Each structure stands twice: as C-alpha cells, then as structure tokens.
Amino acid sequence: MAETEHRPTNFIRQIIDKDLAAGIHDTVKTRFPPEPNGFLHIGHAKSICLNFGIAEDYKGTCNLRFDDTNPAKEDITYVNAIEQDVQWLGFEWDGKPRYSSDYFDQLHAYANELIDKGLAYVDFSSQEAMREMRGTLTEPGSNSPFRDTSPEVNKQEFAKMTAGEYGEGECCLRAKIDMASPFMCMRDPVIYRVKFAHHHQTGEKWCVYPMYDFTHCISDAIEGITHSLCTLEFQDNRRLYDWVIENISIECTPRQYEFSRLNLEYTVLSKRRLIQLVDEGHVAGWDDPRMPTIAGLRRRGYTPGSIREFCKRIGVTKMDNMVEMGMLEACIRDDLNTAAPRAMAVLDPIKLVIENYPESQSEELTAANHPNDESMGSRTLPFSREVWIEAEDFRESANKKFKRLVLDKEVRLRNAYVVKAERVEKDAEGNVTTVYCTYDPDTLGKDPADGRKVKGVIHWVDGNSGLPAEFRLYDRLFNVPNPAAQDDFVSSINPDSLTVKKGWVEPSVTLSAPECGGWQFERTGYFCVDKDSTEQQLVFNQTVGLRDTWAKIAD
C-alpha cells in the first residue's frame, strides 16, 4: 500500500542518531521480547514496528526473544502464535528466535557472582514478612534478618535451592541493594524464586527461575542489544536494570528507553483482560474478529500493511494516550480502497422483479473491478428478470434526500439498467418482500436518451446466479471508551457487537480471495471470507464499513 514516504521521527530514533553520531555504537541491535503467555495484540504491533522498524531503517538487527521466566503462565502454543504473528506483520528476526531460558545457566552463574560479591543473599522470610519489611511508598523498609548471611553460606543455600531442597515460597534469592531506596524495586528485589513447574523449553531441568528484572538486562547484554525499548511502567525498573549490569562481569552495556503503551478506545489491551474475555467465553477465541489481537484483526480482514501504517501514524512518545478507533479504521480503508476489487452483495434482501424483462432472457453484463484502476480488469455480471436488492434501498415514499428506489421513481442498478418501481408486495407484517418494476433497455452504460436525470444508484445481485452467503457485521466490543477503567470491565461489553445477516453475493466472489484478502462490496464495506465458510455457504466478515455520510443525514 502507499505508506507515507518519510520515515517516522521520534525521540528514540533521535537518541539512536546521537549515539551513532557520537560513536557510542556503530550498529543498532534491538529486540522484541514478549512473554509467551497470550496472543499478540495491536499494542504489541506498536512495539514490533518500533523495534523491527528501527533495525530495518538503521540496517541493524532485531531479535525475537521469548521472555520465558515464569513457566507457570506460559505455553508453547503462544510461542508458535507469536512467531506467526510477527512474520505475518512482515518482519524478520535475526537468526533463530531466542529464549531467556537459553541463558538460564549463565543467569545462574551471574547470581552466584552476586552472592560471591556479597550483593545477593538467600532470604527465608515469609512473603508476608518480606512485604512488611519492604516499607511503603513514603516510609523506608527495614533489613531482613538474613541480609548479613555470609557469601559462603548463601552460596550453599542457593545451591540447595537449585537442587530442589526447598519448597516454593520457603526461600528466595534477593539482591542486596537498599531497603531505604525511594525506588521500591531497589529494596532488595527478589531475583530468583523456587518454582516446581514444567518449562516449555527446559522441561524439568530447573526448579529455580530468575525474575524479570534480573533476566531482562542480562539477556539484552548477552545478545549485544544496544537499545532496549520497553513501555513506561518499567521506568523505575531501569535503575535495577543498570544496577545488575554494573555489578556483574559483562562487557556490553545495553541502555533501556521507555515509550508509552498504546490505548485504543472501546477495547482492552491488557493480556489479563484479553485472557478473561477468551476464558469466560465472551468472544469465540483469540482470533475472534472483534478482538484487538493480531490474530483477530487478521481474521477480520486487516492487512499487515494497514497495521504497520497505523503504528506509523500514532507515533512513539512518552505521553499517555487513548487513540480513537477511527484512526485504525482509516488505515484499513486507505489500504483496501486501492487494493480491493469491487463486487456486489446484498445483505438484507428483498426481491426486485423487472416485469418488462422477458422471463426466459438473461445476459452477461461487464463491470469494472475498480472504478479508478483499469489495470484491475473487469468481470461479467449475470443479469435476469429477478434480482435481489437491499431492503433499505427501497421506500414506498420518501423526500428528495433519499437517493434510492421509491415507488413510481427511477434509480440505476449499479453496472446495469435504470429501473422504475411500480408496485409492491408485502408479507403479513406489512414488510415489503417484492418490488415490481420496469426497466429502460436503453440505459446500459449510458444515461436515458431523453435527458432524464437519475441520481440514485443501488447495488443488486442476480436472482438466478447469486450465491447464498452469511455476513457477519461487527461493532465495538465495549460500549464505553475506556472499559479498562471500569471496576468490572466485562459489564460494559457491547451485547450487539456481532450482527449476522443472510443474503446474496454475486457469483464472481468465491472462496479464493483476492491478493489483498478481500473485496469491497460496493456501497456497503470491505469484506473477507471467514474460515467458517464451506462450499455450500460462504461466510464473510465485514472488515470495516465505507465512510457513510448518509447515515449522519438520515439520523
């Protein structure tokens, strides 16, 4: 797609420019470090585009690293899904995917180094006792009674921890820093805990696992990461990041920089909440088209390019933000507007019978696949006496603003003839089921010869050759802009986020999709084939509707 030509500029790229100019680095190495405990979402896409985008633009490299230090929450299915999503977005990581668990041996050795230096100790205090000794935001903490244990003893105790001689919660390894630090994370943080859990990478090899703050900085250093980019909530942790790097024997000194995470209106972007939506069945799964996950957006019909463009447009800063859905929608519309071939589908059909069109007759009309791009070619459109039209495109009477079919008035059938509504047939409830009309045979590809102006154009599907189809229309998942701010976010789920319609689609639309992934069903929106489709029943997801200025007037 036509992405904005200029490379993004942001404070992180400016830091890199300075580092390069000052000779602090001669190459740039970044990394994208998800924990494999859930699916990637649009917020991760921001980080992915930042990290991989910088690597691309500076001719550096970007690693994919699974931050897998908590086996209790992680699973191999997530690592596979994450790899797929990053690749689908169009990025290539350097070498093989890395795992923090690749470094467990080294991490363990560094922990021992800290112990040797008198900078770490095994603490047998209960978790409650540790919490009390930590102090509060305004009061300093107090030292643990185990804080002055000798390095020799600590060495032995850590070995016993590692050998499985202590149970979970019985003891942990802590860095000896400063219980009075204004940074809570510096008050002797736990760096290793006992956990008897199966690890998806290391199996049963370990029963002690390093904590994030100890692991991340060392993993960065081992991989030679130059700029370690993460979100704002880790700003305090940077002090611990630097402390660890300074106090162990490692040459590389990666630097951490923090940017604000993405917030999107009318959805949630925290793994905890997304997991809850899936587990409690509020959505059909991680790839439910209403989900802000990469998998959900993909199934919804979003293209990789549209998501990359979105990330480019929102920028990277340290400001808290709440981006409007309209921003995301504009990106996919821009992409699909140029890339998607046009077709016609009727989602809520009523029948239109052309009384002066011979019953036995039918013909094949030609329609351009794109109104402003001849290179996309054309298709044939079967046409016969009975066609389906949209129920909302007909009214028995209407004012002049209604540019569609009205009794005794004319309208153009898109790519076909001008028709005039003559009479209607209704069901028991009074709903119009059939409109009878006449057509003007001399209006194919031209205006009426007598100069009559026909302003309206409606879409249709041939009654003989149209294919039955199911259409799934989506609305925002929540009915408040910031559901995460609610105490019970589940209660603000939009009950009408999914609408299913049964209608017809023109026969040129088949299971095999165009290159961009979908079509524009003219006057309706962009759609893609859903995986629930069968040979008998096509199922379409509406990716996004067309911009609809009429809807505003009509209200």
Next chain:
RNA sequence: UGGGGUAUAGCCAAGUUGGUAAGGCAGCGGGUUUUGAUCCCGCCAUUCGUUGGUUCGAGUCCAGCUACCCCAGCCA
C-alpha cells in the same frame, strides 16, 4: 516535598542552538462521480496545563503551582 514520568486542537503528534504553532485522524464547506465511497479544493490552535520571571522576542530558558499516569508480585 516518597520516588519516577507526562502536559501542544475532539484524537494522535511535529516543534531539539529562543525568532513568531508541521502533518495525520475526525469534523465542516464546495467540486467531480453509475459506490451517499474514492478523488480534488478550501476551512479547522492570536496560542502551547497554569501563574509569574528573563528577553527586543518564549511552546522552547528559569521559578512556583495544578492535573494525570506508574511503583509497596517470590508477574512481566
């Protein structure tokens, strides 16, 4: 006076040696149009959280104030 951060339009966001407020989204007018789409043209911050100060000149420098976000997991 715990500490760490952030304040530029409805939303996102440029603005980096102080020189007179980019761009995008949304919105509003108008034109083209066999999609009420697209496309095109025009409009949309006398003002940068706030109050003072320095200066010929301040979104940019200084001081005070205010608002919001993050931190007291053996989660990341």
